[in-house]
Amino acid sequence: MLQGFIVEDEQFAREELKYLLTETGDIEIVGDAETMHEALWGINDLQPDVVFLDIELAKGNGLELAKQFMHMKKQPMIVFATAYDEYALEAFNLDAVDYIVKPIDEARLRKTVDKLLTRAQFQRERKTHKRSQTQGIKTIPAKDGGRMIIVQADEIYSIGTENRQTFIKTAHHKYESDLLLYQLIEKLGEDFLQVHRGYIVNVKHVSAIEPWFNRAYNLFLKDGSTVPVSRSFAKNVMQKLGFK
Incomplete structure (x- = not known):
């Protein structure tokens, strides 16, 4: 499942979409x-997979907003509605996945979603291929109170964030680590998997997985700890663990 963000200044149109x-x-x-201001703040914070954009906004222009996505670390896919x-x-020059003219037809929207799923799968495969070319970094700098230490990547069970602080x-x-999750997942090898917006796990230390609710899961690690798997990451996690 993909995570989406809607930018639309008309409430009825926003709720309908x-x-x-x-x-x-x-x-x-x-x-x-x-x-635009609310959108930039929300998209930077939530890092959705796709943004559905109106063009004529009461305070701004969707095309100008889309241009700013190119400066983001995680660039969302774009659909103009x-x-x-x-x-x-102009929209397709910004690498938009699709351009839908209102009123939105359900069958037409289904085609758009299929395009998004295809693009997302291609991006995942390309990223996996790039990461498979390297075993990733072997060590990560971290802090233990006042000491600066080196943590061996193989010894890491999970990485998470609490109150905007990264923990290993x-x-x-x-x-504690000064690195952000997206920086770590890019540096670590293919044994590390993002399972939630706020968690990365080392699959070598996973002992079990069980359904939770609303298509989410809980991962059980060999040290007895548990890590949540959000439904947007669930399919990829299950495939990585060999269940689907």
């Missing part, structure tokens, strides 16, 4: 915004 996307079963709307058809060429957990210790 949210309903239609949720009904597809493949898009989870994690946030929405009416203005607008009442105007004359901006299509081994079998017997918990260390």
Whole structure:
């Protein structure tokens, strides 16, 4: 399932699009915004997979907003949903996955979602291929109180965030790190898997997985700890563990 964010200044249109996307079963709307300022803040914070953008906003322009995505570390896929058809060429020049003209038809939206799923799968495979070319870094710098230490990657069970602080957990210790999760997942090898927006696990230390609720899961690690798996990461996690 992909995580989506809607930028639309008309409440009725925003709620309708949210309903239609949720009904597809493949898009989870994690946030929405009416203005460019709200959108930039929300997208940077939530890091959705795809942003559904209106073009003519009361306070701003969707095309200008989309240009700013190129400066983000995680660039979301873009779908324009607008009442105007004359901006299509410019939209596709911004690498938009699709351009939908309102009123939105359910069958047409289904095709858009299928395009998004195909693009997302391609991106995952490309990223996996790149990561498989290297075993990743062997050590990570961390802090233990006032000491600066080196943690062996193989000894890491999980990595998470609490109150905007990154923590690295081994079998017997918990260390602080100045690195963010997206920086760590790019540096670590293929044994490390992001299972939640706030967690990474070393699959070598996973002992079990069980369904939780709303298509989410709990991972059990060999040290007795548990890590949540959000439903947006669940399919990839199950495939990585060999269950699907």
